[in-house]
Amino acid sequence: MTFEIGLDLFGGDHAPECNLQGLALALEKDESLGITLFGDETIMSPFLKDFPLRHRVTPVHTPDIIEMGDSPMRAVASKPNSSIVTGLKYLKSGKIHGFASAGNTGAIFGAAVVVLGTVMESVRPCLMTLVPRPDCRDAIILDIGANADSKPENLVDFSLLGAAYARHLWKIENPRVGLINIGEEPEKGNELTKAAHKLLAGDPRVFFIGNTEPDKLFQDVADVYVCNGFTGNIILKLSETLIGLVHRLGFRHPYLSRFNYENQGGSPVLGVNGAVVIGHGISNERAVANMIFQTRDIAAAQLHIKIREALLS
Amino acid sequence: MTFEIGLDLFGGDHAPECNLQGLALALEKDESLGITLFGDETIMSPFLKDFPLRHRVTPVHTPDIIEMGDSPMRAVASKPNSSIVTGLKYLKSGKIHGFASAGNTGAIFGAAVVVLGTVMESVRPCLMTLVPRPDCRDAIILDIGANADSKPENLVDFSLLGAAYARHLWKIENPRVGLINIGEEPEKGNELTKAAHKLLAGDPRVFFIGNTEPDKLFQDVADVYVCNGFTGNIILKLSETLIGLVHRLGFRHPYLSRFNYENQGGSPVLGVNGAVVIGHGISNERAVANMIFQTRDIAAAQLHIKIREALLS
Numbered sequence: 001m002t003f004e005i006g007l008d009l010f011g012g013d014h015a016p017e018c019n020l021q022g023l024a025l026a027l028e029k030d031e032s033l034g035i036t037l038f039g040d041e042t043i044m045s046p047f048l049k050d051f052p053l054r055h056r057v058t059p060v061h062t063p064d065i066i067e068m069g070d071s072p073m074r075a076v077a078s079k080p081n082s083s084i085v086t087g088l089k090y091l092k093s094g095k096i097h098g099f100a101s102a103g104n105t106g107a108i109f110g111a112a113v114v115v116l117g118t119v120m121e122s123v124r125p126c127l128m129t130l131v132p133r134p135d136c137r138d139a140i141i142l143d144i145g146a147n148a149d150s151k152p153e154n155l156v157d158f159s160l161l162g163a164a165y166a167r168h169l170w171k172i173e174n175p176r177v178g179l180i181n182i183g184e185e186p187e188k189g190n191e192l193t194k195a196a197h198k199l200l201a202g203d204p205r206v207f208f209i210g211n212t213e214p215d216k217l218f219q220d221v222a223d224v225y226v227c228n229g230f231t232g233n234i235i236l237k238l239s240e241t242l243i244g245l246v247h248r249l250g251f252r253h254p255y256l257s258r259f260n261y262e263n264q265g266g267s268p269v270l271g272v273n274g275a276v277v278i279g280h281g282i283s284n285e286r287a288v289a290n291m292i293f294q295t296r297d298i299a300a301a302q303l304h305i306k307i308r309e310a311l312l313s
Numbered sequence: 314m315t316f317e318i319g320l321d322l323f324g325g326d327h328a329p330e331c332n333l334q335g336l337a338l339a340l341e342k343d344e345s346l347g348i349t350l351f352g353d354e355t356i357m358s359p360f361l362k363d364f365p366l367r368h369r370v371t372p373v374h375t376p377d378i379i380e381m382g383d384s385p386m387r388a389v390a391s392k393p394n395s396s397i398v399t400g401l402k403y404l405k406s407g408k409i410h411g412f413a414s415a416g417n418t419g420a421i422f423g424a425a426v427v428v429l430g431t432v433m434e435s436v437r438p439c440l441m442t443l444v445p446r447p448d449c450r451d452a453i454i455l456d457i458g459a460n461a462d463s464k465p466e467n468l469v470d471f472s473l474l475g476a477a478y479a480r481h482l483w484k485i486e487n488p489r490v491g492l493i494n495i496g497e498e499p500e501k502g503n504e505l506t507k508a509a510h511k512l513l514a515g516d517p518r519v520f521f522i523g524n525t526e527p528d529k530l531f532q533d534v535a536d537v538y539v540c541n542g543f544t545g546n547i548i549l550k551l552s553e554t555l556i557g558l559v560h561r562l563g564f565r566h567p568y569l570s571r572f573n574y575e576n577q578g579g580s581p582v583l584g585v586n587g588a589v590v591i592g593h594g595i596s597n598e599r600a601v602a603n604m605i606f607q608t609r610d611i612a613a614a615q616l617h618i619k620i621r622e623a624l625l626s
Contacts, residue, residue, distance in 0.1 A: 134558060145495055148503035182458055182546040190461035190543045214551040218558060230503045231547060233495040238527035238548060242555045245447060245531060251564040 002032040003296045004058075006087040006096040009039025010065055011103030012283045019102070020047050022288020027053045029289065033296065036096050038062045038083035062086045068281065072106030076114055084108055088115040091274045098299035100266065100291045102279030109146050109269055109278065116273040119308040124154045125271030126229065127278065128162055129236060132258035136220035140165055141180075143226075144267060145233035152195035155179065155226050157311075159206045161270035162224035164310050168301040170223075178212035178222030180231060186211065192228060200226075205313065265294030271307065275299035315345040316609045317371075319400040319409040322352025323378055324416030325596045332415070333360050335601020340366045342602065346609065349409050351375045351396035375399045381594065385419030389427055397421055401428040404587045411612035413579065413604045415592030422459050422582055422591065429586040432621040437467045438584030439542065440591065441475060442549060445571035449533035453478055454493075456539075457580060458546035465508035468492065468539050470624075472519045474583035475537035477623050481614040483536075491525035491535030493544060499524065505541060513539075518626065578607030584620065588612035 007023055009016045016039060023035055034056050037044060041061040048054050064079035076085060087099045088111050101108050109127065118125055126143035133139060140162045147154060159177045166175035179197055181189040186197050188211060200208040209222050214235070217225055227235070243259045257263065265287070266279035275298040279291040320336055322329045329352060336348050347369050350357060354374040361367050377392035389398060400412045401424050414421050422440065431438055439456035446452060453475045460467060472490045479488035492510055494502040499510050501524060513521040522535050527548070530538055540548070556572040570576065578600070579592035588611040592604040 134562075148495060148501075180547070182461060182543055182550070188461075190541075193543075214547055215554040215557075217551075218554060228503075230495055230506075231544065234493070234527055234544060234547060235551060237495070238530075238551055239555060241528040241531060242552060244528075246559050246564065246566075246569070249447075249564075249566050249568060251559065251562075251566070253559075253562050253564070255562060256559070 001300070002034060003097045003299055004034040004036055004095070005292050005295050005299070006036045006038060006090055006099040007292060008083045008087060008101030008103055009037055009044060010083050011101040012279060012288070013281050014284060015102070016043050018283060018285045019288050021285035022283070022292065023057070024051070024053065025285055025289040026292040027056055030293065030296070033292070034058070035292070036060060036090060038087040060086060060090070066104050066107045068104050070104060070107060072104060072110040075104070075107045076111040084111050085115065088112055088274070088276070091276070092116055098275030098277070098295035100277045100279065100295040102266070102281060102283040102288065102291065105145070105278050108276065112269050112272045112274070112276045116276070118271055119273055119304055120311050123157050123271050123311060124150070125269060126158050126161060127267045128165060128270055129267045130264055131217050131225065132255065133218050133220070134255050137170070139217065139223055139225060141217070141225045141227070141232055141235065142270065143229040143232050144236050145229045147229040149230070150192065150228035152192060152199050155192070155196040155228070156199050156203055156206065157271065158226045159200060159208070159224060160310055161307060162226060163206065164303060164307045165268065165270065166223045168303055168306045169297060172223055174207050175223040176209045176221070177206050177224045177226060178209050178216060180225050180227035180235070181211035181213065184211045184213060205310070263290065265290040268294065268298055273304050275303060314613070315347060316410045316612055317347040317349055317408070318605050318608050318612070319349045319351060319403055319412040320605060321396045321400060321414030321416055322350055322357060323396050324414040325592060325601070326594050327597060328415070329356050331596060331598045332601050334598035335596070335605065336370070337364070337366065338598055338602040339605040340369055343606065343609070346605070347371070348605070349373060349403060351400040373399060373403070379417050379420045381417050383417060383420060385417060385423040388417070388420045389424040397424050398428065401425055401587070401589070404589070405429055411588030411590070411608035413590045413592065413608040415579065415594060415596040415601065415604065418458070418591050421589070425582050425585045425587070425589045429589070431584055432586060432617055433624050436470050436584050436624060437463070438582060439471050439474060440580045441478060441583055442580045443577055444530050444538065445568065446531050446533070447568050450483070452530065452536055452538055454530070454538045454540070454545055454548065455583065456542040456545050457549045458542045460542040462543070463505065463541035465505060465512050468505070468509040468541070469512050469516055469519065470584065471539045472513060472521070472537060473623055474620060475539060476519065477616060477620045478581065478583065479536045481616055481619045482610060485536055487520050488536040489522045489534070490519050490537045490539060491522050491529060493538050493540035493548070494524035494526065497524045497526060518623070576603065578603040581607065581611055586617050588616060
């Protein structure tokens with residue numbers, strides 16, 4: 001099957017150059033891929049004029065630009081002709097199989113929820129990312145910042161969303177779910193984690209292995225780690241910071257390079273009706289290409305449909 | 314001035330051996346120091362019999378032992394003759410200047426609050442630790458786990474407690490306070506940090522520099538970083554884990570060794586009426602000696618008295 005992936009020309013600190021280079025890289029690597037490119041035609045036209053793979057790119061002119069500093073919800077409403085909103089509308093109407101952008105995270109996430117809708121009314125969508133581990137496969141951590149405040153039942157949603165990703169993208173039949181906490185015993189933690197522990201332990205849809213302190217993130221005890229978005233965002237940014245510090249001290253290692261955002265693709269939005277991946281703001285061309293591939297893989301797995309099925313079961 | 318510091322014979326995974334070795338190390342390094350040792354006389358007696366610095370050690374027989382797995386509050390009530398409770402009573406009555414233990418964190422913290430009382434009725438005591446930074450002096454982070462759930466006004470307390478430590482232990486006249494958050498703008502974050510930001514920005518006693526994301530922990534933008542205990546504990550344990558991973562990959566660096574708990578001493582309890590330091594569970598003799606010195610320094614600074622003055626101002 002061939003996939004048509006929507007790409008935001010504007011998202012990211014190095015846009016549009018890196019986005020165009022990343023697009024070219026992705027098309028070279030995957031010959032069955034098509035890209036619908038959302039952006040300003042005055043930038044796209046000169047690039048596409050001499051681009052050898054021009055026939056596999058569909059440009060869509062979107063004059064509005066949502067800037068990184070824009071208020072997410074306001075931007076979604078006030079800039080309907082932006083690359084982000086238009087791209088998501090294309091996804092909604094089935095013209096593309098997935099949409100990838102390295103732009104304003106809040107705006108993409110908010111627009112995805114508004115334009116695509118959630119897989120079920122009661123579900124809180126969230127953002128996930130991968131945790132590189134030294135001696136075993138990557139793990140999933142979520143939410144990493146879409147929901148700064150979460151309720152205990154949201155953490156159950158996140159568990160189901162993350163488990164669906166592990167099941168359908170990685171073919172892990174029964175993904176193990178750990179709850180990020182500051183102690184291992186069920187009664188440890190704050191009000192949120194104590195209540196979430198009870199819900200998770202009693203939910204037959206979740207293969208719950210219990211509380212996991214941060215050291216367990218890097219051990220093969222779970223496949224999916226759930227937390228509220230505030231905690232997940234702190235974990236993500238602190239990890240990046242510390243690995244960056246070690247890097248600047250002069251240490252290179254294949255394991256640490258797996259923390260490099262370039263190799264990760266981006267952060268999938270889980271819980272909305274469609275394949276959407278948000279890239280790192282500082283994405284270079286390799287990161288953009290990997291973000292496109294990750295979007296393609298999520299679309300190919302029909303993840304949002306599988307998630308709806310899992311939630312209804 | 315000479316200082317008499319109370320030491321728990323039992324606290325820590327390598328007790329009592331490392332505690333006795335650490336005690337010896339501390340007495341050798343600081344000739345004006347005296348140690349009151351709380352523990353079982355059948356262990357203390359054979360050690361003290363041949364110990365050359367015997368005249369500077371006062372053994373106090375405390376037959377009860379609070380184990381690491383004991384429920385903190387239950388242990389404090391049911392084991393009044395434990396090293397922890399007895400040591401804190403000695404501190405309360407002025408027989409020692411400070412008390413140090415590498416035992417059950419919850420039990421020491423709980424007993425400190427119960428036996429010593431808080432510096433003011435309304436103040437929530439907390440635990441602090443140091444953040445090593447590559448290009449500038451260490452910073453303070455608090456709370457690191459004493460309060461899993463905090464109210465916005467607790468974060469103001471933590472700011473004042475941390476600033477008092479920086480002012481009186483490090484002689485920083487006007488310590489800068491940053492609020493750990495998942496965005497820099499005042500409106501970013503969860504309900505707790507948004508409300509705390511308002512309180513901190515409006516409090517004339519706090520030199521508030523605003524929200525700080527985790528990368529700012531390692532930059533010279535603040536001296537004191539405040540967060541709720543859940544977040545602080547995650548930050549502490551994730552940092553230890555990642556630095557430990559890098560260490561196991563074979564990288565050594567003077568900066569990273571500053572994350573080593575041995576060099577840190579322990580975690581001071583702030584907000585109670587007395588100098589109490591809780592050591593790392595896996596403390597070795599060097600860590601025990603440094604924990605003793607840190608307790609002495611906090612006692613010498615009369616920190617709890619300065620904190621009360623600051624809170625009353």
